Amino acid sequence: xxxxxxxQILSHRAGKTVxxxxxxxxxxxxxxxHDSLTPGIIKILRQELGMxxxxxxxxxxFVLDHVAPASTVGTADLQxxxxxxxxxxxxxxxxxxRGICHQVLVEEKIAAPGKIVIGSDSHSTGYGSVGAFGxxxxxTDIALIWATGRTWLRVxxxxxxxxxGRFPPGVDAKDLALKLCREITIDGANYMAVEYHGLDWxxxxxxxxxxxxxxxxxxxxxxxxxxxxxAEHFSTPEWLSIxxxxxxxxxxTVDISSLEPQVSKPHAVDHVVxxxxxxxxxxxxxxxxxxxxxxxxxxxxxxxxxxGKRIAKNVRLIVTPASSRELARAAADGTLTAxxxxxxxxxxxxxxxxxxxxxxxxxEEDVCLSTANRNFKGRMGSPNAQIYLASPAVAAxxxxxxxxxxxxxx
Amino acid sequence: xxxxxxxxxxxxTDQIVPGRYAPYMRPDADVGExxxxxxxxxxxKNAQAGDVIVALENFGCGSSREYAVEALRRRKxxxxxxxxxxxxxxxxALNLGIPLFESPEIVAALQDGDEVTLDIPNQRVRLGExxxxxxxxxxxxxxxxxxxGIVPYVRMHGRFPEEE
Ligand code: SF4
Numbered sequence: 394x395x396x397x398x399x400x401q402i403l404s405h406r407a408g409k410t411v412x413x414x415x416x417x418x419x420x421x422x423x424x425x426x427h428d429s430l431t432p433g434i435i436k437i438l439r440q441e442l443g444m445x446x447x448x449x450x451x452x453x454x455f456v457l458d459h460v461a462p463a464s465t466v467g468t469a470d471l472q473x474x475x476x477x478x479x480x481x482x483x484x485x486x487x488x489x490x491r492g493i494c495h496q497v498l499v500e501e502k503i504a505a506p507g508k509i510v511i512g513s514d515s516h517s518t519g520y521g522s523v524g525a526f527g528x529x530x531x532x533t534d535i536a537l538i539w540a541t542g543r544t545w546l547r548v549x550x551x552x553x554x555x556x557x558g559r560f561p562p563g564v565d566a567k568d569l570a571l572k573l574c575r576e577i578t579i580d581g582a583n584y585m586a587v588e589y590h591g592l593d594w595x596x597x598x599x600x601x602x603x604x605x606x607x608x609x610x611x612x613x614x615x616x617x618x619x620x621x622x623x624a625e626h627f628s629t630p631e632w633l634s635i636x637x638x639x640x641x642x643x644x645x646t647v648d649i650s651s652l653e654p655q656v657s658k659p660h661a662v663d664h665v666v667x668x669x670x671x672x673x674x675x676x677x678x679x680x681x682x683x684x685x686x687x688x689x690x691x692x693x694x695x696x697x698x699x700x701g702k703r704i705a706k707n708v709r710l711i712v713t714p715a716s717s718r719e720l721a722r723a724a725a726d727g728t729l730t731a732x733x734x735x736x737x738x739x740x741x742x743x744x745x746x747x748x749x750x751x752x753x754x755x756x757e758e759d760v761c762l763s764t765a766n767r768n769f770k771g772r773m774g775s776p777n778a779q780i781y782l783a784s785p786a787v788a789a790x791x792x793x794x795x796x797x798x799x800x801x802x803x
Numbered sequence: 804x805x806x807x808x809x810x811x812x813x814x815x816t817d818q819i820v821p822g823r824y825a826p827y828m829r830p831d832a833d834v835g836e837x838x839x840x841x842x843x844x845x846x847x848k849n850a851q852a853g854d855v856i857v858a859l860e861n862f863g864c865g866s867s868r869e870y871a872v873e874a875l876r877r878r879k880x881x882x883x884x885x886x887x888x889x890x891x892x893x894x895x896a897l898n899l900g901i902p903l904f905e906s907p908e909i910v911a912a913l914q915d916g917d918e919v920t921l922d923i924p925n926q927r928v929r930l931g932e933x934x935x936x937x938x939x940x941x942x943x944x945x946x947x948x949x950x951x952g953i954v955p956y957v958r959m960h961g962r963f964p965e966e967e
Binding site: 416418428429430432433437441442459460465467468470471512513514515517529530531532533534537541543544545579580583584611613661748749750754767769770771772774776 | 821861864869870890
């Protein structure tokens with residue numbers, strides 16, 4: 394019988410053929426944790442499991458990105474604890490300023506096709522952008538992997554998304570990701586892997602946008618099969634393929650050739666409408682960043698609209714590059730200058746204000762349009778703040794006017 | 804008696820414990836005090852050990868933050884009964900030993916503020932004269948809960964659930 398990509402990867406690592414619904418115990422290839430949770434995982438390892446050493450330090454990766462650099466004495470002390478632990482145990486650590494975990498692991502090719510990457514973070518689905526099985530788990534599960542090298546999983550059913558056509562001008566992968574949340578809804582892919590077909594033409598950064606948002610539909614993984622134009626980034630194992638005989642629990646076909654810019658309204662990711670429904674809504678803060686849309690191409694799309702202009706008087710435009718490498722690319726070709734001259738505030742590569750902890754936390758009355766992946770109440774600061782989600786182009790057009798604006802008219 | 808705290812659909816982890824209240828941000832605070840601190844401040848103030856959370860679809864969606872479950876564990880939540888759960892939350896709750904059930908019948912029957920008797924060993928919830936059957940859990944879930952969570956389970960059995 395044919396296999397989905399998730400079944401192929403889990404079978405390969407389990408050393409036997411498994412199918413949706415089976416339970417497997419596997420050794421993950423990579424175990425990522427970030428500054429926000431690593432201190433707690435260390436505590437579980439030591440206090441609950443009574444262990445001092447991690448089993449396979451070479452499989453672990455720490456990234457300090459969630460509060461970067463530290464904002465309080467408490468976070469500074471905990472980060473130092475993580476640095477010490479990494480040194481003691483010989484674990485790779487990417488320190489503050491290097492970037493968001495999901496971006497860094499892709500850039501460093503630590504996440505790679507056919508690998509199982511478990512992260513202490515729900516957006517670990519993003520590793521599916523390179524054809525890995527990426528999924529998020531809680532701290533206790535991660536501590537158990539540190540201790541044993543293994544974890545157990547239920548092999549997910551797969552939700553196949555077939556994409557037809559190409560984006561019209563002014564519309565991009567974020568609009569597609571939001572459109573999928575709109576169609577599939579916030580739990581429509583709960584417990585499933587989402588497998589995206591028809592995207593051989595799609596560049597890596599767009600695949601990252603899509604895969605990171607698979608979890609917003611409940612997805613356990615979001616996998617773009619690692620073939621096509623992005624192939625330069627991958628070395629795909631020969632056992633991995635799109636199997637014509639695979640069984641999919643559900644299939645959705647989307648034609649993107651007439652897709653309109655999409656906007657998600659407060660306070661749930663699947664409250665998605667065509668931009669025209671909310672055009673003109675007043676906005677105070679525009680945020681360009683996160684593992685979903687903080688890359689060079691995102692900054693470039695924004696700079697294309699902002700170059701030579703100034704943002705509206707009462708708008709704060711905060712740009713947080715997803716990584717130091719993406720920031721360097723933006724600095725090298727004038728993209729960054731265009732953003733800064735237009736009035737943008739630049740912050741350290743990392744998660745920035747995505748979780749409302751620093752670098753732009755929203756107040757009571759703030760209305761924010763963000764390129765992030767989540768707009769839950771209170772996510773970015775005050776529970777009374779309003780968060781809209783959209784593409785980088787919509788973000789830039791909105792920064793120019795101070796109201797939600799269609800980039801195609803700019 | 805246990806009080807029922809009823810919620811709607813898609814209660815996300817930012818509502819259970821906002822990221823700003825994570826142990827990382829407040830290392831000296833009890834995360835249990837932050838349970839629903841903004842979404843339902845009366846819960847944060849008044850919830851008692853053994854109280855029952857009832858919710859519609861997709862309870863616990865969003866982040867992987869286990870401290871959302873840890874906060875409910877510290878408040879000694881007796882059980883969570885919902886129409887459905889988000890994947891990571893379900894796993895985290897089992898891992899920390901919080902019983903959780905999917906039951907449309909009980910969700911429909913119980914209203915916010917109801918006083919009920921929760922009897923997990925006998926798989927019962929009683930409301931006044933009425934008694935409702937808690938649904939049978941999958942074997943792995945029952946075993947993990949009986950052990951008191953995944954850490955005691957692995958220590959006890961020396962293996963993961965369903966591992967040969
Ligand atoms: S950028 Fe936001 S969504 Fe992405 S890992 Fe950081 S906090 Fe999570």
